Amino acid sequence: MTPSETESTRRRWLQRAGLAIVAAPALAAFATSSARAAGKTPKADVGYQFTPHGDQHCGACTSFIPGDSRQGAGTCKIVDGVIPQSGWCSLFSKR
Numbered sequence: 185m186t187p188s189e190t191e192s193t194r195r196r197w198l199q200r201a202g203l204a205i206v207a208a209p210a211l212a213a214f215a216t217s218s219a220r221a222a223g224k225t226p227k228a229d230v231g232y233q234f235t236p237h238g239d240q241h242c243g244a245c246t247s248f249i250p251g252d253s254r255q256g257a258g259t260c261k262i263v264d265g266v267i268p269q270s271g272w273c274s275l276f277s278k279r
């Protein structure tokens with residue numbers, strides 16, 4: 185690879201990286217607004233985490249709706265998106 189080809193490749197990589205950095209907040213805002221439009225709360229607003237909180241986890245919450253998958257992921261009556269049974273958020277309510 186010639187020095188000018190290397191420079192061109194580096195320039196293209198930097199341009200793509202710059203686009204990704206600029207686009208990330210916009211995509212996050214879009215996901216949040218989509219969740220609100222669907223009538224559910226975004227995970228980020230309720231301190232959602234993919235791990236249990238002590239003995240509290242989504243699988244033991246009144247809002248959890250079991251799914252069909254073997255991994256035990258389902259949905260939630262309140263929080264947007266796929267919800268693993270092992271997750272937790274600040275709206276937890278023991279079943």
Ligand code: SF4
Pocket residue numbers: 232241242243245246247248249259260261262263267271272273274275276277
């Ligand atoms: S309210 Fe929170 S803890 Fe309960 S199922 Fe939904 S995401 Fe999980």
